[in-house]
Amino acid sequence: MKGGLVMRDLHFKPIVPLLLLLAFLGFWLLWKNPSHQELHATTRLAMGTLVSVSTWGATEAEDENGVNWVFSRIKEVESWASKQIPSSLVYKINHSPKGTLLEVPEELVTVVHTGLEIRNLSGGAFDPGLGYLVDLWGFGNGVAEEGKIPETQKIAAWLEERNKHHDFGIQWVKTANGGMAIQWGGFAYELDLGGIAKGYAMDLAMESLKLSGIPNALIVAGGDMIIAGSKGGKPWRIGIQHPRDHNKVMAFAEITGDMAMSTSGDYERFFMANGERQHHILDPKTGKPSRSGLISVSIQTSTSIKADALSTAVFVLGMKEGKALIEKLDGVEGMLVHENGERWKSPGFKGQWLEGS
Ligand code: FAD
Ligand code: MG
DSSP, rough: OHHHHHHHHHHHTHHHHHHHHHHHHHHHHHHHHHGSSSSEEEEETTEEEEEEEEESOHHHHHHHHHHHHHHHHHHHHHHHHOOTTSSHHHOOOOHHHHTTTEEEEEHHHHOOOOOOOHHHHHHTOOOOOOHHHHHTTTTTTTTOOTTTOOOHHHHHHHHHHTTTTSSSEEEEETTTOOOEEEEEEGGOOOOOTTTTTTHHHHHHHHHHHHTTTTOOOEEEEEEEEESSSSSSBOEEEEEEHHHEEEEEEEEEEOOSSSSSEEEEEEEEEESTTEEEEEEEEEEEEHHHHHHHOEEEEEEEESSSHHHHHHHHHHHOOOHHHHHHHHSSSSOOEEEEEEETEEEEEEEOOEEEEEEEE
8 A cells, every 4th residue: 555655656746746837837828928818909990989899818810800890890880870971871861952862771771760769769859860950069070179059040940840840851762672762851850870870880890799709898989888798707897987077987887798888978079158068969859959967878788779879868858757768668777967966877777886976
């Protein structure tokens, strides 16, 4: 027995340190070799905002491939949904003579239809047809350098034209080959997909990452973000900006699994005039920046297209009606901040207020 033990000891002794050395070497190589780095982060400019993509657990080559896909999908959406690019379909629709029929791809139909669905749900607070108004206020391309309030008559003319139609004012027509065409409805119905198309692009971006074999990622574009999987078994940690102090985080969330979150605020694009903040989220009922009292709205749900549009809708609806809409919708959670200091979050909202924020 004793001899056997000695024999075993002699047999194992040189192997244990060797295994330890190999394990150490393996870890060291993984750590040193950037192609095995666990977290990759890339930021590029798209859709007038910074888009950052973080992936976890992919090799450098996998990450590069996935990120390229992400930005090509986003650019694709931008190429037809942008109101700013003259070759885009939305630009063509908005700049054609009234009544012009233009054949449109299924993607545009999906985005406009989802926008109209949210328009119905929100009693018109969200509206994908505010192009003329958004430009009138100077928010079509960021913020006008010396922003000024538009002439009252121009806003009144828009409201008058708007009130002539009970429906949306844009017609859909089926084409002979089974496709879809859109008939432009006039200046009161210019498309502006700024409150929804970024969300749609984020859904496609995350789908591309997953298809390219990356199941763990976080994509952030301005106030919109989409999450998948985890960060090496740990949740992704995200911060929500304080609406009155852009250096401060107001709340944070730890999220694992698939989820989209979108934040709409009056601090993103605004100018000061008449002692008031003239911001980019417009109330279709007044033709002016929303004065619902809400200054920040975050929505969490399963798709980014819905989170994006709903955060804008709830912002315009205000605290009471906004809360009611969130509570009515399955799988939709929200976090609302009023200018009077009142704060509310639905019980299922993933995130906590930060003390002293
Ligand atoms: P959200 O609250 O999600 O949306 C607010 C935006 O929605 C407003 O800016 C307006 O466009 C629209 N909106 C306002 N009121 C309403 C309402 N009641 N209902 C529905 N919609 C409303 N910006 C640039 O400066 N340069 C660009 O080249 C540029 N290209 C873009 C291309 C695309 C495809 C998209 C989608 C946006 C682009 N933008 C561009 C816009 C820019 O990124 C906006 O800041 C962004 O769309 C606003 O998003 P948000 O999440 O901050 O606000
Ligand atoms: Mg949004």
